[in-house]
Amino acid sequence: MQRIIDSIPLLNVRKWLDKDIEMLFKIQYNSALRPMEAISLEKHQINLEDRKINLGKTKTTAVDVAMIPKRFVPELANWLEIKPDGHRLFIDLTYNTFYRWLLRLGKLCSIEAWTVPQSVTHEKTVGHIWRKSQAKAQLHGDILNNDGKKFAIPIISQHLRHKNPSVTVNSYLKSSIEAVLDEY
Numbered sequence: 001m002q003r004i005i006d007s008i009p010l011l012n013v014r015k016w017l018d019k020d021i022e023m024l025f026k027i028q029y030n031s032a033l034r035p036m037e038a039i040s041l042e043k044h045q046i047n048l049e050d051r052k053i054n055l056g057k058t059k060t061t062a063v064d065v066a067m068i069p070k071r072f073v074p075e076l077a078n079w080l081e082i083k084p085d086g087h088r089l090f091i092d093l094t095y096n097t098f099y100r101w102l103l104r105l106g107k108l109c110s111i112e113a114w115t116v117p118q119s120v121t122h123e124k125t126v127g128h129i130w131r132k133s134q135a136k137a138q139l140h141g142d143i144l145n146n147d148g149k150k151f152a153i154p155i156i157s158q159h160l161r162h163k164n165p166s167v168t169v170n171s172y173l174k175s176s177i178e179a180v181l182d183e184y
Contacts, residue, residue, distance in 0.1 A: 001029060001133070007108045011101055016093065021101065023079050024090055028130040030072040032160050034059060035098055035127035037066070041089045048077050064161060070146075099127065131160055 004025065008018045028038040037055055045054045051068040058064040068076065083089055106114020113129050137143040138151035138159070145151050157165040 001025075003109045004105055004111075007105055010108055011104055013101070016090070019079070020090065023076070024093075024098075025130065026072065027076070029134055030069050030076075031066040032131045032134045033066055034131065035095055039088075039090055039093050039095060039098060042087065043080060043083050043085050043089060046076070046080065048073055048080070058161070060163065061161065066161065067159060069143075095127075102127070102129075135160060 005022050008021050011018075011021070013021060024038055027033060027041070028035070031038075031053055033053070033055075037058060041053070045056075046052075046068070047054065048068070051070065051073060053066040053068060055064040055066055102114050105111065111129075134143070135156050138145075138156045139153070141150040143151070145155070151159075153165050157167070
């Protein structure tokens with residue numbers, strides 16, 4: 001993630017500030033949002049006190065809510081202070097522009113998920129990389145829960161807002177039976 005953040009200035013984007021692009025990526029990663037959920041966010045949807053993002057209707061749910069990790073609240077709060085009310089946080093940003101940024105960053109940072117076509121991998125790797133990275137970091141202990149432990153699969157699944165943990169395991173974590181046996 002830090003390599004990507006450090007490489008944002010190399011994109012030479014003129015329409016958006018580098019800090020805004022950074023925060024788009026961090027919001028997606030920390031709250032495990034799908035690309036369009038983050039791109040279309042408005043300030044009023046973010047409730048820092050409750051640490052929730054009210055997404056409204058999403059791909060899978062009529063009224064969806066994403067969580068904001070405690071560790072991310074101060075940075076998000078500081079950034080939101082300068083953002084106007086009543087507008088999208090990323091005004092006029094489209095998925096196509098976002099997608100092109102990821103492809104360019106993939107080349108700059110040698111990120112295979114962004115350089116190998118999805119038609120070859122048969123996975124949603126480009127736009128969903130933040131969700132998959134978040135899930136794997138929670139599973140492997142790169143991000144710990146409030147008790148200083150790894151996250152359990154049902155909690156990871158809830159954070160991703162999957163109705164069925166098997167989607168998390170089979171599509172996002174790609175756990176094998178051997179990996180499960182190693183854990184136990």
